[in-house]
Amino acid sequence: MKANVTKKTLSEGLGLLERVIPSRSSNPLLTALKVEATEAGLTLSGTNLEIDLSCFVPAEVQSPQDFVVPAHLFSQIVRNLGGELVELEINGSELAVRSGGSDFKLQTGDLTAYPPLSFPTHADVSLNAEELARAFSSVRYAASNEAFQAVFRGIKLEHRQGGARVVASDGYRVAIRDFPADGDGRNLIIPARSVDELIRVLKDGEARFTYGDGLLSVTTDRVRMNLKLLDGDFPDYERVIPKEIKLQVTLPATALKEAVNRVAVLADKNANNRVEFLVSEGKLRLAAEGDYGRAQDTLDVTQGGVEPAMSLAFNARHVLDALGPIDGEAELLFSGSTSPAIFRASGGGGYMAVMVTLRV
Numbered sequence: 001m002k003a004n005v006t007k008k009t010l011s012e013g014l015g016l017l018e019r020v021i022p023s024r025s026s027n028p029l030l031t032a033l034k035v036e037a038t039e040a041g042l043t044l045s046g047t048n049l050e051i052d053l054s055c056f057v058p059a060e061v062q063s064p065q066d067f068v069v070p071a072h073l074f075s076q077i078v079r080n081l082g083g084e085l086v087e088l089e090i091n092g093s094e095l096a097v098r099s100g101g102s103d104f105k106l107q108t109g110d111l112t113a114y115p116p117l118s119f120p121t122h123a124d125v126s127l128n129a130e131e132l133a134r135a136f137s138s139v140r141y142a143a144s145n146e147a148f149q150a151v152f153r154g155i156k157l158e159h160r161q162g163g164a165r166v167v168a169s170d171g172y173r174v175a176i177r178d179f180p181a182d183g184d185g186r187n188l189i190i191p192a193r194s195v196d197e198l199i200r201v202l203k204d205g206e207a208r209f210t211y212g213d214g215l216l217s218v219t220t221d222r223v224r225m226n227l228k229l230l231d232g233d234f235p236d237y238e239r240v241i242p243k244e245i246k247l248q249v250t251l252p253a254t255a256l257k258e259a260v261n262r263v264a265v266l267a268d269k270n271a272n273n274r275v276e277f278l279v280s281e282g283k284l285r286l287a288a289e290g291d292y293g294r295a296q297d298t299l300d301v302t303q304g305g306v307e308p309a310m311s312l313a314f315n316a317r318h319v320l321d322a323l324g325p326i327d328g329e330a331e332l333l334f335s336g337s338t339s340p341a342i343f344r345a346s347g348g349g350g351y352m353a354v355m356v357t358l359r360v
Contacts, residue, residue, distance in 0.1 A: 001065035001090040013044050013057040014075040020053045021046035021071040032109050033071035037064040045117050052117045052226035068109035077104050119224040120217045123208035125183035133202035135166045136195050138325040138351050139175035142168040143192035154230040155195050159185035174237045178350035189230040242335035247305040250346050253330035257323050263288040263295040264316035273316040280309035312337050313358040322353035
C-alpha cells in the first residue's frame with residue numbers, strides 16, 4: 001500500500017481523532033488508530049468506548065490495505081514533518097512515513113484484534129450543522145463538570161414545534177438556545193465532553209442523526225460519530241424562568257463585560273466572586289469588595305419596568321459566562337432581588353441565560 005496525502009489534511013484528521021483516542025489505557029488497543037485505505041482516500045477511526053469517531057481524508061492510494069498504528073505517536077510524527085506532502089507505505093508489519101528528507105518506520109498493530117466500529121447508513125433526522133454547533137457552543141459553559149451531578153454533566157437536546165432547543169445547567173444557572181430545525185427528532189441528553197468533540201467536527205452542511213439504544217450517531221460529509229447518551233430525566237428548568245419581570249435594563253454587552261471584569265479583580269474569591277448590581281435612575285452601579293479593598297464602576301443604561309430601583313448580587317464568573325454568547329446590546333430582566341434573573345440579547349436571537357442571585 002502506498003498513499004500520498006497533504007500534511008495539512010492528514011494533520012486535521014489526526015487532530016480530531018487524537019482528542020478522542022486515549023494516550024494511555026489498560027487496553028492498549030484503545031490507544032491505536034485504524035486506517036482503512038481505498039482508492040478515494042484514507043478513513044481514520046478510533047474510540048474511547050464513550051465516543052467512536054471516523055474521519056475521511058482525501059488521498060492518492062495505490063494497492064489499498066488497512067492497518068493499525070499507535071495514534072498519538074503517528075500524530076506526533078506527522079505534525080513534525082518538514083514537507084507539505086506525506087508519503088505512507090506499508091512493508092510487512094512496518095509503516096513508512098516520509099516527507100521532505102524525513103523517513104520514519106512505525107510498527108503496525110494487529111488489525112484483526114482491533115474492535116469493530118460500525119456506523120449507520122440511514123438518518124432519522126437532519127439538522128443544520130452550523131446552527132447546531134453554534135447552539136451547543138452557546139450553552140456549554142453552564143454544564144457541570146462534577147461527576148456526582150449526573151444529568152447536569154450533559155446537555156439536553158429538545159425537538160420542539162418548528163425548531164429545536166439545547167439546554168445546560170449546573171443547578172445554579174441555566175443556559176438555553178433555540179434554533180430552527182425540521183423533522184421529528186427525539187429528546188436526549190448528550191455528555192458535555194462528547195458535545196465538545198461534536199462542536200469541533202460540525203462545520204457546515206447537514207448533521208444527520210440516527211437514534212439507537214442509549215446511543216446517538218451523527219454523520220456529516222466527512223465525519224461519523226457514535227455518542228453514548230446519559231440516562232435520567234433532565235430537571236424541569238422552565239419552572240425557574242421568571243414569568244413576572246419588574247425591572248428591565250439594556251446596555252452594550254461589551255461594556256458590561258469589561259466593567260464586571262474590572263470590579264471582579266477585588267471580588268472575594270471565597271464568597272462566590274460576588275459582584276453587586278444596583279439599578280437606579282438609568283444607571284447600573286457595579287461594586288465588589290474583598291480582603292484587599294473595594295471596587296466600583298457605573299454604566300449608563302436604558303431602564304424600564306415597574307420598579308424604580310433594585311439591588312442584586314451575582315457570581316462575577318457566572319455573569320461573564322452568560323454574556324459570552326451575546327453580541328451587541330444585552331437585555332437584563334429582573335424579577336426581584338432574590339429571584340432568578342434573565343440575561344439575553346436585545347432583539348432576540350434564541351439565547352437566554354437564567355441565573356440565581358446571591359443574597360444581598
